[in-house]
Amino acid sequence: MDKYSRATIREFMSPSNIGYIDDPSGMGHIADNADAVELTFFISVDAGHITDAKYRIAGCTALISTLSVLSKELPGKTIDEALVLDMSYLSGLLDGLPESKWRCAGYAVQALHLAIEDYQSKGEATAG
Amino acid sequence: MERIVYMDNAATTPVDSAVLDEMKPFFTEQFANPMTYAHSSPGDVAHVAVEEARVRVASLIGSKPEQVMFTSGGTESDNWVLKGTVERASRERLHKPGHLVTAEFEHHAILHSALALQRQGYDVTFVKVGHSGIVDPDDVRRAMRPTTALVSIMHANNEIGTIQPVADIARIAHEHGALMHTDAVQTTAHVPVDVDTLGVDFLSVSAHKFNGPKGVGILFVRDQAALYPFIDGGGQEWGLRGSTHNVPGIVGLGKAAQLGKERLPRELERLTMLRDMLLTKLSAQIDGIVVNGDMKQRVPQNLNIRIEGIDNEPLLLAMNEAGIIAAGGSACNALETLASHVLTSIGCDLKEAKSSLRLSLGYATTTEDVNYAIDVIPGLVKFLRSMA
Numbered sequence: 001m002d003k004y005s006r007a008t009i010r011e012f013m014s015p016s017n018i019g020y021i022d023d024p025s026g027m028g029h030i031a032d033n034a035d036a037v038e039l040t041f042f043i044s045v046d047a048g049h050i051t052d053a054k055y056r057i058a059g060c061t062a063l064i065s066t067l068s069v070l071s072k073e074l075p076g077k078t079i080d081e082a083l084v085l086d087m088s089y090l091s092g093l094l095d096g097l098p099e100s101k102w103r104c105a106g107y108a109v110q111a112l113h114l115a116i117e118d119y120q121s122k123g124e125a126t127a128g
Numbered sequence: 129m130e131r132i133v134y135m136d137n138a139a140t141t142p143v144d145s146a147v148l149d150e151m152k153p154f155f156t157e158q159f160a161n162p163m164t165y166a167h168s169s170p171g172d173v174a175h176v177a178v179e180e181a182r183v184r185v186a187s188l189i190g191s192k193p194e195q196v197m198f199t200s201g202g203t204e205s206d207n208w209v210l211k212g213t214v215e216r217a218s219r220e221r222l223h224k225p226g227h228l229v230t231a232e233f234e235h236h237a238i239l240h241s242a243l244a245l246q247r248q249g250y251d252v253t254f255v256k257v258g259h260s261g262i263v264d265p266d267d268v269r270r271a272m273r274p275t276t277a278l279v280s281i282m283h284a285n286n287e288i289g290t291i292q293p294v295a296d297i298a299r300i301a302h303e304h305g306a307l308m309h310t311d312a313v314q315t316t317a318h319v320p321v322d323v324d325t326l327g328v329d330f331l332s333v334s335a336h337k338f339n340g341p342k343g344v345g346i347l348f349v350r351d352q353a354a355l356y357p358f359i360d361g362g363g364q365e366w367g368l369r370g371s372t373h374n375v376p377g378i379v380g381l382g383k384a385a386q387l388g389k390e391r392l393p394r395e396l397e398r399l400t401m402l403r404d405m406l407l408t409k410l411s412a413q414i415d416g417i418v419v420n421g422d423m424k425q426r427v428p429q430n431l432n433i434r435i436e437g438i439d440n441e442p443l444l445l446a447m448n449e450a451g452i453i454a455a456g457g458s459a460c461n462a463l464e465t466l467a468s469h470v471l472t473s474i475g476c477d478l479k480e481a482k483s484s485l486r487l488s489l490g491y492a493t494t495t496e497d498v499n500y501a502i503d504v505i506p507g508l509v510k511f512l513r514s515m516a
Contacts, residue, residue: 004445012442013449018515036439036482038516058516061442 005095008065015064017071019054026122028114030107037063037104041111043074045119050074050082055111062101066108069093079116085109131451133497137337137429137490138286138314139455143380144339144491150383151341154376162373163364174375181382185346188385189312189331190322197347197365198378202313202334204358205347206237208369209309209330210280212355214250217277217307226277227251229306231263233473235286238311242280251275261290261421261474265297272304283312283321283331287470287486288421289430291319298327307354313337313345317388318427319396323348330355335377339491340384344377391491399428399489402498406487407431413506420471420484434476434484438512443485446508452501455486 004012021042028041037059044052053074055067069090074082087106091097097105134142143151154177162178164171179193186193199205210228218226230242232254242252253271257263263281272279279301284291298308309330312321317338323331331348335341349355352366361370411417416436435443440456447454456468467481476484487501 009445009449013446015515034478036479056516058437058439058512059442060439061445064442064515 002098002100004061004065004098007093007095008061008097011065011068011094012061015068017054017068018056020056021052021054024115026115026117026119028111028116028118030111030114032107035059035104035107037107039063039067039107039111041067041108041115043112043115043119045079048078050077050079053112059107060101060104062097062105063107065094066090066097066105067111070108070112074112079120082112082116085112131500133452133500134492135452135454135487135489135497135501137493138289138486138488140336140342141339141490142492143336143341144384144387146387147340147380147383151376151380154379158375162375163362174373177379177382178373178375181378181385184382184385184389185333188317188321188389189333189348190324191348191350194366195323195348195350197349197369198373198381199345199347199369200343200374201336201345202235202311202332203237205332205334205345206235206280206311207241208347208358209332209355210238210241210245210278212358213278213307213309213330214245216354216356218250222275222277224275225250227253227273227275229253229255229268229271229276229279229301231255231257231281231473233257233261233285233287233470234280234282235311235313238280238282239469255281257473259421259475260425261285261288261470262425263292263297265293265300268297269300272300272306274305276301276304276306278307278309280309280311283310283315283326284319284427284430285421285470286314287468288432288474289314289427289488290421291315291425291427294326294328298329302327314427314430317385317392318399318429320392323350335381335384338384338388341377341380344374344381346381395491396428399493402489402493402495403428403431403487406489406498406501407433409502410505413502414509418480420476421474429489431487431489432484433487434471434480435509436483437516438483438509440482440485442512443508446511447505450504450508452504455488456482456484 024042025045026043030039040056042054053071160170160174162175165175182193182196185196214226246252255267294310301308307329310328311332313334316333329350334345357368420432467478471481
């Protein structure tokens with residue numbers, strides 16, 4: 001049955017870390033009209049560790065709650081540790097997302113990866 | 129107890145207590161099979177009750193009692209009329225595969241029956257619908273062919289509530305030698321439905337949309353010679369629809385029809401007023417509300433709006449948390465993540481379709497319910513918009 005867990009609904013009704021980071025280390029943006037999604041993900045990185053994660057979101061319940069748990073997981077993690085976070089892990093934090101919602105919730109992971117790429121490309125630009 | 133404001137009456141309605149009271153004896157002490165009436169007194173009690181229900185339904189839709197065929201609901205009625213008429217006309221009159229004309233935004237009971245006919249080699253035209261959510265009779269006229277056996281256009285759409293020019297379309301169907309069906313599931317007992325005024329040969333009704341029980345409906349059949357049976361079985365319903373009568377359900381439908389007829393004029397006025405108040409007050413507090421479909425030619429109980437920048441899925445969940453039950457698309461497709469075919473058929477893009485909310489009122493809806501929705505929904509929209 002495609003039904004949200006109470007944990008998912010609780011997370012969605014009071015999501016953590018909604019907002020902007022001024023001058024972020026990395027930023028990822030996703031807009032998909034067909035899925036009615038518009039998402040911007042911000043990270044701050046200091047000394048190889050993510051120190052803060054925030055996002056702006058117009059999208060479905062699954063995506064909002066996934067972004068919320070993801071943003072709480074990130075602080076303190078290295079980039080490599082952050083890249084390991086996937087939908088099966090995040091879904092577990094929400095007591096299981098309905099499988100039909102994984103594709104849309106996956107935008108959270110994609111947006112994080114875009115923010116990391118953005119951060120890494122800036123690093124390369126500085127190094128170059 | 130937690131407050132529940134039920135605004136999904138287009139999906140289903142609660143059984144009226146007077147309806148339940150009339151049904152109850154037919155589950156227990158009056159359990160006999162109505163087909164046994166000739167030799168059994170208990171059977172006769174059941175038979176009389178079924179026939180009384182038939183009279184009540186006929187009175188609601190302006191037909192003769194013998195033109196009312198009891199079915200398991202709107203979906204069966206729609207399946208029966210589409211398959212039963214197209215197959216019969218093709219075999220007995222046209223001697224080649226017949227043609228069906230229907231519209232893109234019909235209920236899936238019609239659309240999927242039409243596709244089933246198409247798979248079997250019959251021709252189907254799905255007429256397009258404009259922004260107004262109202263079928264243009266001239267589009268139906270252009271779709272007609274010498275082989276058109278049936279035209280089926282719903283009386284009012286189940287998602288946006290727009291009322292269709294069924295009488296005009298019936299005239300066109302008849303001018304071209306075709307029969308006319310309308311799915312009146314969303315209109316019966318909500319606006320006047322009269323089979324002669326509409327000029328239809330067939331009409332589908334479902335009891336649970338007007339405070340009757342689930343699992344029972346009717347197909348109005350003007351001329352029994354026009355269609356094949358769909359459920360083959362015993363001699364029930366003039367041999368056109370086998371299966372032991374669902375006596376409690378039929379009795380409940382009859383009572384709901386009687387109550388619906390009595391209540392209609394007042395409810396039409398009351399629900400129109402409440403619905404219009406809901407729109408006016410929500411629009412005053414929420415920017416970017418657009419009504420889907422024509423607002424004037426619409427059943428009184430329906431409001432379908434899109435709210436700019438909102439995904440209806442989290443809005444519906446947040447409303448549910450606040451005790452307000454509503455819908456995005458139709459309940460029959462609530463598990464699909466696809467945008468509503470009705471909204472895309474009237475020109476909404478996917479984002480607009482996914483930002484749409486259907487609020488449908490009913491006999492049990494009070495002014496306090498509507499005021500609660502007016503108080504709560506704007507805050508939830510603000511909550512969602514604050515994340516974007």
